[in-house]
Amino acid sequence: MDVFGLANADRVLPGVKAGDPAAQEALYRAFESPVYNLARRICRTTEDAEDVLQETFLEVFRSIGSYRGEGSLWGWVRTIASSKALMRLRRNKYRETDELQDDVVPLRREDTALRMDLEAALERLSATSRAVVWLHDVEGYTHEEIAAMMQKTVSFSKSQLARAHMRLRRWLGEEVPA
């Protein structure tokens, strides 16, 4: 994450609130990568992630007046980005492909032998599981917050996380025989 950019972001806040294009661009530059990264980790395609990036900043510029400085600016922007990414997941109604790949179709011999790279394993998770893992383990959201954003129950969030970790453990070759 661009720490220098994030530190500057609070300084340009008055300008962004006044609609100053230079300040808006500075804010965009500061948060562009973390917002895109979050969107890309949750969404399946780069196109979707780019759309989420665009929708997030449109919302940020439109609603910046309602940001009262409670909590960090990044926290506020991140919540908007997470909501937009999850909204896109719901809108696209991604097919849950991991069931098919993992449980029905047997893994190829070389997959198990080579052990999957973490990036590939994360990509292979279902959209919902991946979103929960990323929001919980990386972005630090609680199960309650994730449940509220996904319009699901806390138990749903917990079980998705457990499911995701079981799969990651298996795909990364970390399973220990009992």
Added chain:
Amino acid sequence: MTHLTMEQLLAVREPGLEPGVQGWRDHAAACELCRAELERMDQRVARLRALPTLRPARNRFTEIRSQARRSRLRHRVLMFSLGGVAFAATLLLAFVLSTRLGTGGAAARLAEQSELDSIIARSRQLENVIEDYNPDRRVTDGRTAVVAASLEDRLAQVDRQLQLVDMMDQRVRPQEALRLWRERVGLLDALMDVHATGAKIVRY
């Protein structure tokens, strides 16, 4: 010995103490296999956090900015329409009051008309100056652009109110028109100052 399930292991890592978690924590502390599983989970999470930051392939700021402008414009049109309704209501009230209280004499009306003509002429003159100055083709800093945009917004609002004045009753029209044209000249003066000052700042 029954080892902890993945859900239980995850619950152990969560802050707070939900029912049953203390028992699982005690088990994890005593069981080598579950402790090792927890460590592997911590490492997995640490590796997830250490994944490289993905960056967009191209800069989308210009696109976002123009979309934000369009959306702001739509919002303004809506606000102006609402403002127009409120203004029409105010004029109606003024009309009712003026018919009750009576209006001034012919001399006062003549003086008003004369002042109005002179203000309209001044407004046109200022508009010509600004047009000759051609601010759209000049480089301005962000702050100047914001102030100029805000003045132009207010000008558009005044123009809309002036259109409504033309549709109102003859008896209330001159006072309102005079007030609005005065405001318009003031705004044009300010706009001219902003462009002139902004240009100087950019030049140096």
